[in-house]
Amino acid sequence: MSNIIYIGYEFTVTPLQPGVEILIAELGYAGFESFVENDYGVTAYIQKEEWQEAILEDVQILNSEEFKIDYSFSEIEQTNWNAEWEKNFNPIVVDDICAVRAPFHNKFDTEYDIIIEPKMSFGTGHHETTHMMIQHILKNEFTNKSVLDMGCGTGVLAILAKMKGAKTVDAVDYDNWCYINSLENVERNNCKDINVIEGDAAVLKGKKYDVIIANINRNILLQDMQTYISCLNENGMLFLSGFYNDDIPVIQAECEKYMLKYNEKLERNQWVALKFLN
Secondary structure, three states: OOOOOOEEEEEEEEEEOOOHHHHHHHHHOOOOOOEEEEOEEEEEEEEEOOOOOOOOOOHHHHOOOOEEEEEEEEOOOOOEEHHHHHOOOOEEOOOOOOOEEOOOOOOOOOOOEEEOOOOOOOOOOHHHHHHHHHHHHHHOOOOOOOEEEEEEOOHHHHHHHHHOOEEEEEEOOOOOHHHHHHHHHHHHHHOOEEEEEOOOOOHHHHEEEEEEEEEEHHHHHHHHHHHHHHHHEEEEOOOEEEEEHHHHHHHHHHHHHHHOOEEEEEEOOOOEEEEOOO
């Protein structure tokens, strides 16, 4: 990727949450392909060839009176992104059962060992939502299940589902960078039969799953919930994350509208991951 030039936007957001979450979602729709959250907001990247002066025109949160958002942008010098990640990516171990590490880390003595080259995709296991989704997968039965990982990022959740014995796994992400990165990570973990798909909820038409994992954000979850539930088999499990404790009532109401039953909640630093049963 060394020949690609990026434009980097530095956003300062007050209040930080849910401002950053909403901003990232809207920037993603505007064409930004990767984000790095920090203590004051978020840095967002877009390829220079995809950039235009009016790129932020439809980012509605910038006009909201609820948030104060300042930003600056500049062209990013040629960067070896993998080297940047190597400097900042530390391995994690979830519940002493599952390790998520990069290829340059030593192997852990855990039941599940997942190797991720994150590049600029989401889902290294470090974010609270990914961590909790890993916990959900570890606690539940996946043997011979058909599984959907919606918004797969690096593919880490799809890979763990397959390691847990899933019969078939579809990993879907609309972001081209995530799609390519998931393909690489699936092969890296010898899970080559995971079906990685580039697209949004529209690609799910006619598909059915025993388990659906969707770690995205509140707005997209609410927008696409009907599609997810239409794809969920009888007695299926739906795992949702990417939102806060305060968002539970609206997420739960949407699920219960389609007769799903609330089953379990995990929480880390106000982020939550919910389990529903069909």
